Amino acid sequence: DTGVSQDPRHKITKRGQNVTFRCDPISEHNRLYWYRQTLGQGPEFLTYFQNEAQLEKSRLLSDRFSAERPKGSFSTLEIQRTEQGDSAMYLCASSPRQGRETQYFGPGTRLLVL
Amino acid sequence: DAKTTQPPSMDCAEGRAANLPCNHSTISGNEYVYWYRQIHSQGPQYIIHGLKNNETNEMASLIITEDRKSSTLILPHATLRDTAVYYCIVRLRGAGSYQLTFGKGTKLSVIP
Numbered sequence: 483d484t485g486v487s488q489d490p491r492h493k494i495t496k497r498g499q500n501v502t503f504r505c506d507p508i509s510e511h512n513r514l515y516w517y518r519q520t521l522g523q524g525p526e527f528l529t530y531f532q533n534e535a536q537l538e539k540s541r542l543l544s545d546r547f548s549a550e551r552p553k554g555s556f557s558t559l560e561i562q563r564t565e566q567g568d569s570a571m572y573l574c575a576s577s578p579r580q581g582r583e584t585q586y587f588g589p590g591t592r593l594l595v596l
Numbered sequence: 597d598a599k600t601t602q603p604p605s606m607d608c609a610e611g612r613a614a615n616l617p618c619n620h621s622t623i624s625g626n627e628y629v630y631w632y633r634q635i636h637s638q639g640p641q642y643i644i645h646g647l648k649n650n651e652t653n654e655m656a657s658l659i660i661t662e663d664r665k666s667s668t669l670i671l672p673h674a675t676l677r678d679t680a681v682y683y684c685i686v687r688l689r690g691a692g693s694y695q696l697t698f699g700k701g702t703k704l705s706v707i708p
Contacts, residue, residue, distance in 0.1 A: 524698025
């Protein structure tokens with residue numbers, strides 16, 4: 483399967499703990515996006531990378547959230563001091579070069595904060 | 597990006613065509629119309645996109661009105677596996693804003 487992969491698929495944690503999610507984009511896609519989706523809502527944009535550079539961040543991305551893409555390949559999204567309001571599906575997407583910008587999504591990581 | 601308006605839900609009989617409407621009356625000439633769908637507990641799946649002309653691929657057809665203020669996604673022969681939330685999204689073409697702005701979409705139920 484050459485699609486976007488995310489790990490883990492599910493995560494249960496206690497309030498106050500740190501969690502880290504990983505996204506592996508489609509090979510040779512230089513753009514990578516993170517979205518968050520809460521129950522009953524559409525996905526909301528969090529941040530975007532072109533290669534290793536983080537070019538855009540939503541105001542939803544509080545200072546407890548940090549995303550990296552160190553070598554321009556896989557990306558990690560870390561949430562520090564989790565809160566119950568962080569419970570959501572975290573989605574990763576990737577797209578190829580400019581001019582072919584369709585985003586392809588992974589299966590998501592479902593986070594539950596107790 | 598222009599806003600979109602979709603009905604919250606629709607039903608379609610299995611084997612019939614599903615026609616999902618979307619209004620985007622404030623769309624600019626430099627904005628694409630994208631359609632994604634999301635089957636329960638999965639990530640969104642790209643379906644089709646277009647700028648001005650009608651488009652067709654193996655999944656669906658996209659009909660865009662001449663004034664570009666509305667569009668219709670057509671699933672020609674709906675199956676039970678097409679039950680999903682369908683999102684119509686308008687986004688800028690080319691460099692600039694890359695994020696997709698999702699609304700609440702249309703929940704399509706395909707009925708046996």
